[in-house]
Amino acid sequence: MLFIEATTHCLNCGSEAVRRVRRKGLEKACLEKVFECGNCEARFARAIYGMPRVLLSIMVRLKLLR
Secondary structure (H helix, E strand, O other): OEEOOOOOOOOOOOOOOEEEEOOOOOHHHHEEEEEEEOOOOOEEEEEOOOOOHHHHHHHHHOOOOO
């Protein structure tokens, strides 16, 4: 999962087919918005203000966040 500030295109493939998806489980507590690319299915998110990036990275590596 990639963490973003603002974007209108996929950071992985550059496609403009980006859509907002529902947050699931722990994502509701940690992430403000979750997006998914329609072409490569990469997921990226905007973290809640003040949430440390290090903590989010650890959660991704432990597969607590998709």
